[in-house]
Amino acid sequence: MKKTAIITGASKGIGAATAILFAQKGYNVVINYNDSFESANLLARSLNSNGYSVTALKANVTNKLEVDLLIKETVYKYGSVDVLVNNAGIAFQGLITDTDEYDAAKIFDVNLKGVFNCCRAVTPVMVEQKSGKIINISSMWGQVGASCEVAYSAAKAGVIGLTKALSKELAPSGITVNAIAPGLIETSMNQNISVEDLNAFVEEIPLGRMGNANEVAAAILFLASSDADYITGQVLGVNGGYVV
Ligand code: NAP
16 A cells, blocks of 8 residues: 655755655655645646645644644545654744844744644554654754754754654654754755855865755655664764764
8 A cells, every 4th residue: 555645844945855756656745835835736736747646735834723634634635644754944044132032933833843743643643553754854953053043953953852752752653753954955945045155164064065855855765664664763964974
């Protein structure tokens, strides 16, 4: 039977690359989006026209009711949730003194509470199946911290803590929970960084370049595969050697 993967924030960037790869590898794929109705539905239509099995579903990951519905609709349509990729995220750059309460709350809500909401909603489904793979997208800044990204770094560190704790809670049910910590990846998330700053950053990356979304997607696919059945509670860096 075909396996089913939900990928949050799959309307663009790493999530879209992951949706394409999972569809190509034979999964039913749910492309979750929040604002980007058009790009999410365009991607779903184009994959379906190539014979893949894909549905675009809107849900704001910060909203518990919308997340619960996302999981319910997926189970109703495909019968199971075998893989949950918690990828939806937003960035914010600025000094801590320039980060107001509202900005900080939004960063924590999308990047950490969103992961919590999705994990909580999918857990009963996976526990009943006695199987499942949860892959949370953190960041290398969650491992080592970034100046001028204090709220983002804290939220992404929280994702790592959540991953470790939940891996212990769900292991007896045959469910693995892992995180990926990408480095600098070429997506729209970095479009506001100046070329000079990007070049200076790239000089510090041992492999000498930015990563691309497909390279993160490949790591996600690995953690979702049976080759990773004995891996849980881990953080896999995809960062060109920037953090080792
Ligand atoms: P991106 O191109 O900006 O895409 C972000 C995705 O998140 C979009 O599909 C967006 O969907 C979705 N999203 C945002 N808020 C949402 C919400 N409330 N509910 C549901 N979906 C929401 O970013 P990306 O670079 O692919 O980032 C993907 C993940 O990798 C993020 O968690 C990010 O923190 C992490 N990451 C990225 C980098 C990097 O250098 N790019 C490095 C480390 C970690 P809508 O447009 O539909 O709202």
